[in-house]
Structure formats: structure tokens, C-alpha cells
Amino acid sequence: MAGLVNNLLILFLVFQNICLGFRSPLSVFKRYKDTTRSLSSECLGSDRPVISLGLSDFALDIRMPGVTPKQSDTYLCMSVPLPVDDEAYVVDFKPHASMDTVHHMLLFGCNEPSSTENYWDCDEGTCKDKSNILYAWARNAPPTRLPKGVGFRVGGETGGRFFVLQVHYGDISAFRDKHKDCSGVTLHLTHQKQPLIAGMYLMMSVNTVIPPGEKVVDADIACHYKRFPMHLFAYRVHTHRLGKVVSGYRVRNGQWTLIGRQSPQLPQAFYPVEHPVDVNYDDVLAARCVFSGEGRTTETRIGGTANDEMCNFYIMYYMEAKHAVSYMTCTQNANPEMFRNIPQEANIPIPVKSDMLKVTHGHHEEIKGTDKSSLLQQAKKEEEEVLDQDFHIEEAVEWPGVDLKLGQVSGLALDPENNLVIFHRGDHVWDENSFDSKFVYQQRGLGPIEQNTILVLNPSNAKLLHSMGRSLFYLPHGLSIDKNGNYWVTDVALHQVFKLGAHDKEPLLILGVALQPGSDRNHFCQPTDVAVDPITGSIYISDGYCNSRVIQFTPKGLYVMQWGEETSLGRARPGQFHIPHSLALIPDFSQLCVADRENGRIQCFKLETGEFIREIKHKSFGRELFAVSYVPGGFLFAVNGMPYPGEAEPVQGFVMNFSTGEIIDTFIPLRKNFEMPHDVVASEDKTVFVGDVHARAVWKFASIEKMEHRSVKKAGIEVQEIKESETIVEARLKNTPESTDHLKKQEKQHLVQQASTGVSFVLITTLLIIPVVVLLAILLFIRWRKTTVYGGKGGGGLNLGNFFASHKGYSRKGFDRLSTEGSDQEKDEDDGTDSEEECSAPPPPSAPSSS
Numbered sequence: 001m002a003g004l005v006n007n008l009l010i011l012f013l014v015f016q017n018i019c020l021g022f023r024s025p026l027s028v029f030k031r032y033k034d035t036t037r038s039l040s041s042e043c044l045g046s047d048r049p050v051i052s053l054g055l056s057d058f059a060l061d062i063r064m065p066g067v068t069p070k071q072s073d074t075y076l077c078m079s080v081p082l083p084v085d086d087e088a089y090v091v092d093f094k095p096h097a098s099m100d101t102v103h104h105m106l107l108f109g110c111n112e113p114s115s116t117e118n119y120w121d122c123d124e125g126t127c128k129d130k131s132n133i134l135y136a137w138a139r140n141a142p143p144t145r146l147p148k149g150v151g152f153r154v155g156g157e158t159g160g161r162f163f164v165l166q167v168h169y170g171d172i173s174a175f176r177d178k179h180k181d182c183s184g185v186t187l188h189l190t191h192q193k194q195p196l197i198a199g200m201y202l203m204m205s206v207n208t209v210i211p212p213g214e215k216v217v218d219a220d221i222a223c224h225y226k227r228f229p230m231h232l233f234a235y236r237v238h239t240h241r242l243g244k245v246v247s248g249y250r251v252r253n254g255q256w257t258l259i260g261r262q263s264p265q266l267p268q269a270f271y272p273v274e275h276p277v278d279v280n281y282d283d284v285l286a287a288r289c290v291f292s293g294e295g296r297t298t299e300t301r302i303g304g305t306a307n308d309e310m311c312n313f314y315i316m317y318y319m320e321a322k323h324a325v326s327y328m329t330c331t332q333n334a335n336p337e338m339f340r341n342i343p344q345e346a347n348i349p350i351p352v353k354s355d356m357l358k359v360t361h362g363h364h365e366e367i368k369g370t371d372k373s374s375l376l377q378q379a380k381k382e383e384e385e386v387l388d389q390d391f392h393i394e395e396a397v398e399w400p401g402v403d404l405k406l407g408q409v410s411g412l413a414l415d416p417e418n419n420l421v422i423f424h425r426g427d428h429v430w431d432e433n434s435f436d437s438k439f440v441y442q443q444r445g446l447g448p449i450e451q452n453t454i455l456v457l458n459p460s461n462a463k464l465l466h467s468m469g470r471s472l473f474y475l476p477h478g479l480s481i482d483k484n485g486n487y488w489v490t491d492v493a494l495h496q497v498f499k500l501g502a503h504d505k506e507p508l509l510i511l512g513v514a515l516q517p518g519s520d521r522n523h524f525c526q527p528t529d530v531a532v533d534p535i536t537g538s539i540y541i542s543d544g545y546c547n548s549r550v551i552q553f554t555p556k557g558l559y560v561m562q563w564g565e566e567t568s569l570g571r572a573r574p575g576q577f578h579i580p581h582s583l584a585l586i587p588d589f590s591q592l593c594v595a596d597r598e599n600g601r602i603q604c605f606k607l608e609t610g611e612f613i614r615e616i617k618h619k620s621f622g623r624e625l626f627a628v629s630y631v632p633g634g635f636l637f638a639v640n641g642m643p644y645p646g647e648a649e650p651v652q653g654f655v656m657n658f659s660t661g662e663i664i665d666t667f668i669p670l671r672k673n674f675e676m677p678h679d680v681v682a683s684e685d686k687t688v689f690v691g692d693v694h695a696r697a698v699w700k701f702a703s704i705e706k707m708e709h710r711s712v713k714k715a716g717i718e719v720q721e722i723k724e725s726e727t728i729v730e731a732r733l734k735n736t737p738e739s740t741d742h743l744k745k746q747e748k749q750h751l752v753q754q755a756s757t758g759v760s761f762v763l764i765t766t767l768l769i770i771p772v773v774v775l776l777a778i779l780l781f782i783r784w785r786k787t788t789v790y791g792g793k794g795g796g797g798l799n800l801g802n803f804f805a806s807h808k809g810y811s812r813k814g815f816d817r818l819s820t821e822g823s824d825q826e827k828d829e830d831d832g833t834d835s836e837e838e839c840s841a842p843p844p845p846s847a848p849s850s851s
Helices: 002-035 336-341 354-360 372-387 740-746 761-788 800-805
Strands: 050-052 057-063 074-081 088-096 104-110 132-138 150-154 162-169 184-190 196-204 217-224 230-238 243-252 255-262 271-279 284-291 312-320 327-330 392-395 409-414 420-424 454-457 464-468 476-481 487-491 496-500 509-511 527-532 539-543 549-553 559-563 580-586 591-596 601-606 612-616 625-631 635-640 653-657 663-667 677-682 688-692 697-704 710-714 717-721
Touching: 057 074, 057 162, 088 132, 104 184, 132 196, 132 230, 162 184, 196 217, 196 230, 196 284, 217 327, 217 336, 230 243, 230 255, 243 312, 255 271, 271 612, 284 312, 284 336, 392 663, 409 677, 409 688, 409 697, 420 476, 420 688, 476 527, 476 580, 487 527, 496 527, 539 580, 549 580, 591 625, 601 625, 635 677
Parallel strands: 150 196, 196 327, 409 476, 527 580, 580 625, 625 677
Antiparallel strands: 050 057, 057 184, 074 162, 088 150, 088 184, 104 132, 104 162, 196 312, 217 284, 230 271, 230 312, 243 255, 243 284, 392 697, 409 420, 420 454, 454 464, 476 487, 487 496, 496 509, 527 539, 539 549, 549 559, 580 591, 591 601, 601 612, 625 635, 635 653, 653 663, 677 688, 688 697, 710 717
């Protein structure tokens, strides 16, 4: 009996250790939290610097500890140790800063910070040993996204064990109220090994001098690359106020390939490299910064103050793990002669709107005549729009506009007062009898539409404010509104484009010849949409159903250029169209995006040249993508077409991240159904309107923003957010299309609640019960064995080694499993057992009308 008691006691201790093993990752964070220094209560989330994001992932919050800089151009540093001993990988960054207080931030990785104080003047240095730049932020930049499978390596034998945050406070007028600053960045880290290791390549001019009054000054940088191949995926430009454009290239055999080009006066984010660029041994990396010394009375040199200048071109790259180098620099011009052949685009400044200049500048002496409080509010608003993508689009079911009596709704737009403008066809219908085989309109006898085809509605209550367009159009199609409130419309029957004043009876400008289809500079063939550049006034027209091109005109209607061609057999190539149906102009990035309808994709082009930049295409688009719209803050909205017979992709609306093309959310109406959604328009507050040409209806959708108490489900993990101000890492709500069965399976997954203790009450209770249940089961098993095998007689003590050795894979259960993401983990091939870790379902396996 004593032997049995001893064996049971040993079993109890073993299972207790197993239960503790389940808590060990979280206990690491708890120990870190217990030793973390006390920070200012004004610092958002400072009481929870580390948060578990699952069994292998965690978030680390790195913030300034409530500082108040005493003078302008102060550089302050602070350090945070990596809270784990073993190797980890940084896979995501989220900045927390505003240009109103911070000029820029840099995050370094190293093994020994220059100081052990809470924070220190960076004049003392950042690190005592070699430091690597991991991240850079300036001017309200959006978050940086790393490609899947790519991470910055930290910890372990080769990675840095400390993060050092450097913050440059350019102008301290915002600190007159003596408030404390807690700017910083949140890192998403994982223990899962990444096959590709990210690094930073910094190209920097160190000896440029800008003479006063000089109109154009070039700073050129070039180095030969002498390492293993690297693949470039993001870039960032940085200058101070005199910079006009910064461009970076790979030069191979005399051929210049663009890495990235941007105005440093726009948000200084890491922008994605539009086309994959690889750099091999003996390639040349080259960069040029274009400055202007106009307005200066003294020389301007490279330096760290607001009145100095900088010329930096950052490149994020990845390499195979076995060859990875985390940081490289280039500060010379190895071949000045080569810059005679630099593409001309590198010398052309990128236009930036004057209001954008005011909002994006980090030094307030340039805006003395401006109401700083209004600029502050505007900047914070824009920052929230850029950084906060945690929302969901749902129909505004109380909006009465869906019940309006309309004709076929072909176009939507918002005027400068944010009123909704609808372009519809009244009692005319586009059907199979409308055109002959040469695209000539066959129903002229009906005359023009006698109803007002342009309706202006209050977006809140759908009240009619104004109407116009009677007896002007035969078959309306596209509608856009320029910054001055002029209406630009297309008529596919007339084959014309019109510019209309909001209250004028006669058109201000007409392009094309009435009722005559054609494909030369003076004719259109069923033109579909118009976009007007708010900076230059250039006019872009998508033409159309029977031409496959985009045409640019001057503000006065003079032909400039065109691009595009018919889609060839097989896969559609870049620059080919099969009905360019809708246009979205993105002035912040000097791009024009086209909804290539029958090719089911979005194509984006450079405004200045028409050069193809990239394609956005998703399986969930189906075969048709009807319309696309852009709003400041980096969001694309789109609607697709009905699926062809036998296809499953539903008709719906999409919200996408413009920089990455990733689908953030999808939406459908609750009242009525989409039949053929024909146009979409969205406002900066993410209010969305969709017009349907077959349903003859317009829906209003609104963004459901974060609430103080909310549960967010993502990949089967429920995260309870107690309060916005107490949350360091917000869960992202991505409502991507999934089957009902898949969602039901996901709801069966393991739930982890993220409270301040890091471990939910239910989980702790369950883990405490497990040993008791197991002990009872073993006791019953032993009694049964004694009865059946030994006839009720004792058979000796229980051998723990033999007991565990008889269970295959015992050494991994409860221990090594903790270092993997259980929610997506496959079963071991030799393990026939089930567990909560392994119950999650895999994702589900991955058809024109003339309207």
C-alpha cells in the first residue's frame, strides 16, 4: 500500500509539472512585467509591455517613458531587453507617434545599449557595440508589413538582445503644456523559425552641400554589391524640408531598374517595391536625392538638425537564412559618371498639394500663419485613418435611400460638401437592342432621357437637395466630381464625355463626337469613366467597352497620350484591358488604378507616364470587377460581378489596403441583394455607397469602429479588449470570405482570453482539474489490473519509466508543443491521438454583360 501511495505521489508531481509547463511561456512575460520599470501613467499601455499572442507569438511595446524634451532637435534614446532568451523573429511593426511631436523614430537592435538609464540623450550614442536598424518612421507613416515567412532575427546566439528606440523631437512648441510623450512602436514577434531573414540596406549621402538659392542640387550615392543575392521588398525615403524627390535603382549591365521613387514630403512610410527586384553579386545600387536651395540665404549641409538636410534611401530586403546579413550601408558614390544615364524620372519632382505639405512637415516654423490647433486636429485625424484599420463595413439599415425610385444606377460620386450624387438612366435601359455590331446606338428615336439624371442627396437622410441633367443624355454611365465641384460624366450611347457645372444648364466641355464611335484621338467608343487629377487638372478617361485604353487630356481637353491594348489569348498581361470600367485616382502616390472588368482585376499605373506599376487580383473577385474607389488613408473599395454558373465567388464589396493589396474586409447588404453593383464611392470616414444597375438601388454602408468592450475573433482565438486606451496590440478584424462550415469548425478551437494576468480563469481551472481526473483514472486502472491480472493480489510498485515509455511521443506532449502555434498545428504522422491544439480546420480550398 505504501508503494502505491508513493507512486501516486510521484504521478501527482509529474502532472503538476506538466501543467506548469503549459503556463511557462506566459510566466516568462509575467516575470518580465514584474521587473519592468514604472512609467508615466500618460503612456498608453505602459503597464503591459509584453502580451502573449498565442503559444509562440507575443507583442512587445517599446515606448518613451513619459519624456518632455527641453529644446528643439533633441534626440532621446531608451532601451528594452528582449524578454526571452532564445531566438525570436520580428514579423510586424506598429508605430505610435504623431508628427506634431515627433520628427522621426529609429529602432535599433544590439547587445549593449549605451546607457542603462530609463532614457538618455542620444549624443551619448545608441549602442556600445554594433547596432542594426530594424525600423524607421517619420511623418505619420502607416505600419510596415513584412512578407510572409520573413522576419528580423533577434536573440539567440546571433541576434541582438536589446532594442534601442531613438526619437528625434524636431520642434518642441507642442510641449508648451509640459505634457509627457510616450511615442514608440509595438513589435509582433514569434518563436517560429522564419526561412527568410530581413535586413536593412541604408544608402546615405554624407557630404552634400546645397548652395543658397540654387534651384536644383543632386546628391548621388552608388555602391557595388558584393554579397549573396538579396530580394528587395520595401523602401523608404528621407530628407528634411528641401528634398523634392528621392529615387533608388539597381543597375545591372547598364540597365537601370527602379526600386522606388517618392516625394520625401509625403508620409515617409516603407512603401512596397512594386515589381520584384533581386540584387546579385556585382550589381550596383544607386540613389539620387533632388534638393532645392531656394529660399535659403546660407549653405545647407548634411546634419541632424531641422535646418540641416539628409539624403537617405532605406531598402528592406530578405535573404536566405544561411546567408543572411542584417544590416548594410552605402555612403559613397563609386561611379559618378554612371549618373549621366539615370532615368529622367529621377530628376522630376513629385507634386505635393500645398495643404499636404503643411500637414506632413515635421517643423512648425513653416506654418506660422496657420492655426496650429486645427492642424493638430487634422494631423491626428489623418494619423488615425492611416494607422487604425480595425473596423468592419456594414449596411446602414436605417438609411431610406435604398427605397428611392430610380432608373438603372450607373454612377456615384461625392461632391466637395460630401453630398451623394447619383447618375441614373431614368426610363432608358441598356439591353441587347441598344447597339448594332459596330456599336452605333439604335434607339435614337426614343430621344434623350426626359427625367433629371443627376440627383444630389443628403448622405444622412437621402433627402433630395438638387437635380439636373434632363434631356441631355441617352445612356448615362460614369460619374466623377473634381475638386471644384464640377461633374464629369460619360454617355455610352453618345460616345461622349461631358464636364458640367453643378448648377449650369449647358456643358462646360464636351469630348468626343455625338453618336459616332471611334478609336482615334477625337472619338470614343462607349467611354466608361473619368478621373481628374486634383493637382494638375489632367483628365483621364477609360475607353471603354469597345476600345481598350486610358486617354489623358489637358485641363482644356487637348489630347496628351494614351495607353492600353486589347487582352490577348491566354492570361491577360500588364497594360491589357477587357473593358476598363472604372477609374480611381490616387494623388498621394501619383497613380491611376483601373477596374479591368472582364479580367477581374485592378491595374495601377503611373500618372505621368502611364507605366504599369502593379496588379491587384484575388480569387474572391471572381471573373468580373466592376468598380474601384480610393480614399485618403490608404484604402481601396471595390465591387465585383455575379458569379458565372458553377462558380462560387459571391457578389460583394471589398475593402483593401492600398499599399499591400490585401483584403481587409468584405461587405454585402442586409436589405435586398446585390444583383449587378455597378459603382462604389467612399468618404474619408469610411462611409460607402454602392449603386446597382439591375436592382436600381443605392445602398449606404458605414464602418463599425472599435468599441470600449468588444470580442474579436481571429483564427479561432478570442481576444477580450478591455479598453482602447489599455490595449497595446489590437486584434485585426478581417472579414475575409469563408464558408459557414469553416467558421463553425473555427469556433471549436482553443480560446485564449487576453486579460492582464495573461491566463484565463477557465484555462487555469481546467489545468488544475486535469491532475485530479488523471489520478482517479490511474487509481481505477490499478485496481482493475490487480483484480484481473493478479487476482486481487498486489503486483509490485508502478514503474513510471515503463508507463511513459509505452506511449509514443510522450516527451513532446505538454512541452515542445508549446513552442508551436497549436491552432494551426498538424497532427504528427505517428500520433493517432487528438488534442485541442489539433482540432482546428484548414482553410477552405482555394464567370460579360453590357451594363
